[in-house]
Amino acid sequence: MAIPVALMIATTAVSAGGQILGGIGAKKSSELNAFNIETDKKLNKVQAMQESEARRAAYDLATASNIAAFAAMGRAQSDNSVQAFLKRQKETFGEDIGRAQMQTAMESRKSDIAASTERRRGRNTLLASTISAAGTIGRGAMDYDTVRTT
DSSP, rough: OOHHHHHHHHHHHHHHHHHHHHHHHHHHHHHHHHHHHHHHHHHHHHHHHHHHHHHHHHHHHHHHHHHHHHHHHHOTTSSSHHHHEEEEEEEHHHHHHHHHHHHHHHHHHHHHHHHHHHHEEEHEEEEEEHHHHHHHHHHHHHHHHHHOOO
16 A cells, blocks of 8 residues: 555656646746847837938938939029928838838837737746646645545
């Protein structure tokens, strides 16, 4: 009778330990996933800054080309229609940059939420596995009590 009881205790302990280790592993995995999400967020922010700089360079080049084209047509930069054109181009550039910044901010917030959700998933899994392990230990204790009294 001692061997079955010892085996019952051992299997209960192994089962509970496995459940807890599974929860710990899931939590660590979720922390790594959250870290990766945050890393992607930083990379996306850098990419957005580079794209913004590229837009700025393209705008500067286009502005210089347009001024040169106007000059070649004999129109001075101080001409009202040239000024209106350049002003509209600047407004368009500002709108493009504003939209890009808004998109970057929304993606950044989305990444924050995803990382937070991933961390919560890991904590919840760890908690669930700990509760499950406690249930396994309780069930093992009840089984032991049943075997002991029979």
